[in-house]
Amino acid sequence: MKKMETDVIVVAAGLSGLAASIAAAENGAKVITFEKAGTTGGAANMGMGPLGVGSRMQREQMVSLTPGEALRKHMYYTHYRVDARMVRYYYFKSGETIDWLCDMGVEFLGVQRAFSAPEATRAYSDGEFTWHVVKPEGGKMPGPRCAAPMIKKMTERAADLGVEILLETPVAKVIMEEGKAVGVMAKDVKGEEIEARAASVILATGGFGDNPKMIKEETGYEFGKTIFNFAIPGMKGDGIN
Numbered sequence: 001m002k003k004m005e006t007d008v009i010v011v012a013a014g015l016s017g018l019a020a021s022i023a024a025a026e027n028g029a030k031v032i033t034f035e036k037a038g039t040t041g042g043a044a045n046m047g048m049g050p051l052g053v054g055s056r057m058q059r060e061q062m063v064s065l066t067p068g069e070a071l072r073k074h075m076y077y078t079h080y081r082v083d084a085r086m087v088r089y090y091y092f093k094s095g096e097t098i099d100w101l102c103d104m105g106v107e108f109l110g111v112q113r114a115f116s117a118p119e120a121t122r123a124y125s126d127g128e129f130t131w132h133v134v135k136p137e138g139g140k141m142p143g144p145r146c147a148a149p150m151i152k153k154m155t156e157r158a159a160d161l162g163v164e165i166l167l168e169t170p171v172a173k174v175i176m177e178e179g180k181a182v183g184v185m186a187k188d189v190k191g192e193e194i195e196a197r198a199a200s201v202i203l204a205t206g207g208f209g210d211n212p213k214m215i216k217e218e219t220g221y222e223f224g225k226t227i228f229n230f231a232i233p234g235m236k237g238d239g240i241n
Contacts, residue, residue, distance in 0.1 A: 002188075004196040006032045006164075009184055010204060011171045011239060014042025015050075017204035018154045019097075022104075024202075025161035032196055033163055034186050036170035036234070041151035042206060043232040048146050049108065049133040054095025056102070058111050063129045067091040070128065098132050104157045106150045107135040109142060169194065170238070174201060205239025206232075214241075 008024045010017050013035035021033045039045070052058065053070045070091045075084060102108070113127040136146040158165060168189035175183040175197070183197035208214040210231045212223035221227035 001193045001195055004032060004194060006030045006196065006198045008032075008200045008202065009034070009196055009198040010202045011174075011184060012036070012042065012203070012205040013040040013155075013165055013167075014204060014206055015044035015151070015154075016206070017042070017202075018151070018158060020202045020204055021158050021163045021165070022154060022161060024200075025158065025163050029200075031158075031161075031163045032198070033158070033165045034169050034171045034184065034196075035165060035167050036238070038168050040155045040165065040167075041148070043230075043235060044147055044151055046145060046230075046232055048142060048144065049131060049150070050094075050098065050101075050147075051130045052094040052098035052111075052132050053091050053130055055098035055111070055132065057098065057108060057132065058095070058129065061111055061129065063111060065128050065130065067095065070130070073128075101150065101154075105153045109133045109135050166194075174203070203239045206235050208235060208237030208240060210235040211237050 007029040008031045010021045010024070010031060010033040013021070013033050017033060017035070018040060021031050024031050053065055053067045058065070071084075071088050074087055074091070075082070098108075110133065111129045112131050112133060113129055114131050133142050134147040134150045136142055137149050140146070155165070166186070166188065169186050171184045171186045173185040174181050175185060175195070181201040183195065184201060186194040186196065188194060208218070209229045210233055214237045215221055215223050215227065215229070219227070223229070223231070
């Protein structure tokens with residue numbers, strides 16, 4: 001069994017995992033990031049760009065929406081059935097997160113309303129300008145998967161900071177001692193087991209949209225019949241389980 005030690009372990013290298021890895025490394029931590037897929041980015045590889053409220057780009061485009069107003073709209077839309085503290089933190093951090101991405105070289109085409117395709121314009125004509133669409137590589141038109149250059153820049157930034165990203169190395173267990181997460185057990189692409197220890201463990205494994213059985217057990221809905229969710233391959237609910 002291979003033994004590893006570091007300051008911070010991040011489980012999964014999707015958008016959240018990459019952001020956590022970079023932020024930890026920027027603050028001086030030694031970071032090891034485990035990813036079960038053969039590439040970084042996770043579900044973000046399917047997207048076009050993140051939401052942000054209060055970014056430099058929005059101010060340049062005279063977008064006046066504030067994080068507080070976005071929070072109010074979100075809570076009203078969801079009938080106050082979501083975690084208000086988490087949603088608030090998300091909105092109030094979102095603008096500076098976009099700026100942070102810009103500072104590491106991510107390029108955006110600008111800010112627009114969600115779903116600006118002709119058939120969707122009517123439904124979202126009163127939407128807010130919060131969608132920061134990533135500039136595709138090679139002068140291509142924006143569309144699904146055009147956020148890939150953002151993942152590329154973030155992965156490069158992580159590497160520059162010394163983050164060790166272990167691809168095709170899924171984590172099977174979080175090591176708990178006296179009620180605290182102190183490491184993980186994983187297995188690399190060659191089948192070798194790894195015991196990694198750290199002062200902090202961050203789980204960034206995403207949801208379970210690609211797990212019909214878990215969807216049924218957790219929500220009561222039946223995939224493809226009573227729920228039609230965005231099922232990103234690999235989103236099996238590993239971290240939740």
